[in-house]
Amino acid sequence: MKYQSLRILVTGGAGFVGSHLCRRLLAEGHDVICVDNLFTGRKENIRDLLNNPKFEFIRHDVTFPLYLEVDRIYNLACPASPPHYQHDPIHTLKTSVLGTMNMLGLAKRTGARILQASTSEVYGDPEQHPQSESYWGHVNPVGIRSCYDEGKRCAETLFFDYQRQHGIEIRVVRIFNTYGPNMHPNDGRVVSNFIVQALTNQNLTVYGEGSQTRSFQYVDDLVEGMIRMMDNTQGFSGPVNLGNPGEFTIRALAEKILAILPESRSRLVFEPLPADDPRQRRPDIALAGRHLDWAPEISLDQGLGKTIDYFRKIVLHQDQQ
Numbered sequence: 001m002k003y004q005s006l007r008i009l010v011t012g013g014a015g016f017v018g019s020h021l022c023r024r025l026l027a028e029g030h031d032v033i034c035v036d037n038l039f040t041g042r043k044e045n046i047r048d049l050l051n052n053p054k055f056e057f058i059r060h061d062v063t064f065p066l067y068l069e070v071d072r073i074y075n076l077a078c079p080a081s082p083p084h085y086q087h088d089p090i091h092t093l094k095t096s097v098l099g100t101m102n103m104l105g106l107a108k109r110t111g112a113r114i115l116q117a118s119t120s121e122v123y124g125d126p127e128q129h130p131q132s133e134s135y136w137g138h139v140n141p142v143g144i145r146s147c148y149d150e151g152k153r154c155a156e157t158l159f160f161d162y163q164r165q166h167g168i169e170i171r172v173v174r175i176f177n178t179y180g181p182n183m184h185p186n187d188g189r190v191v192s193n194f195i196v197q198a199l200t201n202q203n204l205t206v207y208g209e210g211s212q213t214r215s216f217q218y219v220d221d222l223v224e225g226m227i228r229m230m231d232n233t234q235g236f237s238g239p240v241n242l243g244n245p246g247e248f249t250i251r252a253l254a255e256k257i258l259a260i261l262p263e264s265r266s267r268l269v270f271e272p273l274p275a276d277d278p279r280q281r282r283p284d285i286a287l288a289g290r291h292l293d294w295a296p297e298i299s300l301d302q303g304l305g306k307t308i309d310y311f312r313k314i315v316l317h318q319d320q321q
Helices: 016-027 089-110 146-166 190-199 219-231 250-260 286-292 300-320
Strands: 007-011 031-036 055-059 072-075 113-119 170-175 204-207 213-215 240-242 247-249 268-271
Touching (some): 007 016, 007 089, 016 031, 072 219, 089 146, 113 146, 113 219, 190 204, 190 250, 204 250, 213 250, 219 286, 247 250, 250 268
Parallel strands (some): 007 031, 072 113, 170 240
Antiparallel strands (some): 213 247
């Protein structure tokens, strides 16, 4: 498929998902501007792109205005793991709300199409299972996760209000649990936690009884879905779920990682469940199939193998220092 070369801004472009998205957009021949304040993003994720003449990196916090000329905007900027977004919850909210307003303002001025990376966390601890886009969610507005949950919910509100009031061309995706290379080793998300613990022979920390469920999608599947959503010409704004409907308990995930790494001396240990931790999470992706002809293709076993290879290199490098 041939793509028209565009000037594309990716906020949060040095982060886990953003770096994969930048790489894919460059491969399609676009000019990519990566904006990141490097709070959770890392230069290492984009180091191989810095000499590419079609790639530009700007260190900037999106809570402050940004003046550029662009054709499209992917708004990914925001810490996405509980330890990171709870570290400075007020700034997390500012990133979701003020950062979104600044990017929507840029889209309004330039006429750019803009995509918001929202999250399955807008569903909170869901009372509907699986979660479809028509479900309004079950979120604690004053809990320790609400800086992220409510920030992302407000960002969606802003997107649709800008569309209704100013005619901005918007796209909104709700991202379910995603994993893969370029995750931060200290990310705090369950896949990276378990893999690093297993590779370093630490016990795998399972919260509660490990009976809570999640659905894990490999990052390449997510990037494909995001690009299809941005490129769709039918004017489909979303929101649309992007996730893998394969559902696993946290305990089953831990046991699967230990089975892939039989040399690990790690065992499972159980800790109290964190406050407001969702009991179950699985996307209904019928809408993505209908509008985007999209479905995830990479199995959990395939994706974990690639992710373990990535983290094995990091652990080996740390051991050699």
